[in-house]
Amino acid sequence: MTGRQVGVVGAGYVGLTTAACLSHLGHSVRCVDNDATRVARLRRGAVDILEPQLADLVGSGLRDGTVRFDTGLDALADCDVVVLCLPTPPGRDGAPDLGSVTSVSESISHEIPGLFALAVKSTVPPGSARALQDSLGTGRIGVVSNPEFLREGRSVADFLRPERIVVGGPSGDAVDAVASLYNSVAAPVFRTDWESAELAKYACNGFLAVKASYTNELADLCSAVGADVSEVTAVMAADPRIGGSFLAPGPGWGGSCLPKDTCGLIDTARRVGLVLDTVQAAVLSNTRHRKRLVARIAEELTGDPGASLEGHRIGILGLTFKAGTGDIRESPALAVVHDLCVRGAVVTAYDPACGSQRASAVDTDGEFQVVDDSAAAVKSASAVVVLTEWPEFRAVDWSAAAREVQRPLVIDARNLLDPAALAACGFSYHGIGRW
Missing domain, CATH: 1.10.1040.10 (N-(1-d-carboxylethyl)-l-norvaline Dehydrogenase; domain 2)
Incomplete structure (x- = not known):
């Protein structure tokens, strides 16, 4: 396959995975991000995102010269396909903020003199690509919806061995160009209109x-x-x-x-x-479920689901929203920890991807303490609560932990641990859906 000159805008989870994987597929990739520190580290092959295989692909792309990192959009001048991987955070009303997508697209249109396809991989509501095409005009730039379906913790595998590829837009050269990026990928390609592609995500x-x-x-x-x-x-x-x-x-x-x-x-x-x-x-059920978990913890400790937790020290195992990633965005674990702190609990937490050096980023309000190992998290605890399904928590020396806790109680919100093994160590064990 003859590789394309591809630009990727954004070097976060989606953008960096996209850049690394497209270079692995044989394309020449220029990845642009406005964070100069991030770009400098990536140029040295330093990948700060916890994703299996990602650092290896970035390293091989740098060595082969198939991926480069820049801060200026002028680096995209020779690209015939540009992939937007920009954040679209929700506003107070829940509507996504498309400001970055719109402004960056306008800027790119001034940097690339010839024809090119603009693939929107950012998650946007139906009608966004059509509106973007209208604002950029027709003829030289073809806007294509190309949503991503990457799961954190296995984004590289999902990109290189996807279950489906979606390319949305009017039939034409731009759609063909974006679809051609995946010619060597064995997956069904769904060619749809703009709105269907956007809504599918x-x-x-x-x-x-x-x-x-x-x-x-x-x-x-x-x-x-x-x-x-x-x-x-x-x-x-x-x-x-x-x-x-x-x-x-x-x-x-x-x-x-x-x-x-x-x-x-x-x-x-x-x-x-x-x-x-x-x-x-x-959405409502999700919020209520977290509240019910906190109430169950309070009931186990005090006999009253609505009671204060003043005077209770709780050891937390897991802060990221799932195992295999360092991502704490909208983490249910952090929501539970916050509610425990509001009730007056003293919380000490450990996560393999969130050590004490990241404490200020994890605990922005200073509500609880982040420590560097599980033993420190459970020491003197009235209850140990597992909130993320990291496999290493199964290997905790629970016999030693039983001698360090104030009360031998484990509440396993992931059903990760072996109840019989915990019981043998002297712990009272409660899982989710097993209480």
Whole structure:
């Protein structure tokens, strides 16, 4: 395959993965980011994002000269495809802020003199690509919707071995150019109109949020009737109409995608006079589930789900929104920790990806202490609460921990640990959907 000259704007999770993987696929990539410190580190091969294989791909791209990092959009002058990987954070009303996408696109149009395709990989509401095309004019620049479906912790695998590729826009050279980026990737390519491509991303994440909220509600029901949620979900997963993904209960869903995209989906419906009752219910359920977990912790410690936790020291294992990533954006673990602190608990937390050096970034309000190992987190604790499913928590020396805690109580909000093994060490164990 003859590689293209590709520009990638943004070197965050999506942008850096896109740049590294496209260079691996044989394209010549210029990745631009306005963070000069980040760009300087990337030029040295220093990748600060915790993603398997990503640092290796960046390193090989730098050595082969197939990927370069710059701060100025003028570096894109020779590109025939530019991929936008810019943030679209929700505003107070839930509507995504498209300011960066719009302003950067306008700037790029002045830097590239010839024909080029502008692929919008950022998550945007339906109608955004059409509006962008109208603002840029027709003829020289072809806007294409090319949503990403990358999961943090396995973004490289998802890019190189995707389940589907979506390319949206009017039939023409721009759509063909963007589709050609993936010629060597074995995956079905869905060619759609702009709006269908944009809505598809929202639709997928909205459905996953609904499924996750349902699973968490089911776990609460299992607790109430004496069932085991793991046995119930195993039966559900055997049904091909349901599938096994997003059937693991936890402290709630979060991260950089589901909260933002459910807000965007709800806002999209609102703008056309519709109400997405199911999605709105999933968002409300997610918030309530976190509150119920805090109430359960209070009940275990005091006998009263609404009681103050003054005088109780709680050891937290896990702060990121899921294992395998250092991302704390919209982390349900942090939401639970905040509520515990509001009730007066003294919280000490450990996460393999969030050591004490990152404490100020993790705990922006100074509510709790971040430590560098699990032993320090559980020392003198009235309860140990597992909030992220890091495998290393299974290897904690629970016998030693039992001698250090104030009270041998483990509340496992991920059903990660072995109840029998914890009981053998003297702990009282409570999981989600197993209480």
